[in-house]
Amino acid sequence: MSASPPPVAPQFPAPTAPAAPAKKGKFKKFLGIVAMLVAAVAVKFGIAYMFNSPVHAEAGDCVRVTGSDNNPDVDTKDCGDKDANYKVIKVVKDTFDVNACTVGEAALAQEWDAEKFVLCLDPVKK
Incomplete structure (x- = not known):
């Protein structure tokens, strides 16, 4: 007598992830x-x-101005910062006229988008 082969477990195809649409x-x-x-x-x-x-500083802000007169580099600084060398005294809007500042102040013409203005500056006293 021969033994019958053991029952075979049904085989199911391995699950596959659905293919992502090409779109x-x-x-x-x-x-x-x-x-x-x-x-x-x-x-x-x-x-x-x-x-x-350009720096869009307001009156009372301190800045550090470096570079040449024709190409200044301006950064806003805390007034207690050792690098701050000017304090903004006033801002004259809608002009590039550096003579709009009073005598004795330095002036820096700036442009921000379509807005133009002059920063009137005094040296920071240390």
């Missing part, structure tokens, strides 16, 4: 390209403008 893949790729383009434009224009933009 989603193309849409993600398109969004990735758009995001890279937006980032490139932001880097080219936005970040450069942010770091090279």
Whole structure:
């Protein structure tokens, strides 16, 4: 007598993840390209403008002015900061006329977008 073979367990196909539709893949790729383009434009224009933009200080603020007369570099500083070398006495709006400041003050013409103004400055007394 021969033994019958043991019963075989039914075999089911291995579960597979459903294939993503081709449209989603193309849409993600398109969004990735758009995001890279937006980032490139932001880097080219936005970040450069942010770091090279003039200081829009108000009266009472202190600043550090370095660079040449024709190309000054201005940074806002705390008035107690050792690097602060001028205090903004007043801001004259809608002009580049550095003579709008009173005698004895330094003047610095600035432009912020379409807004133009002159910072009237006095040296910080240390």
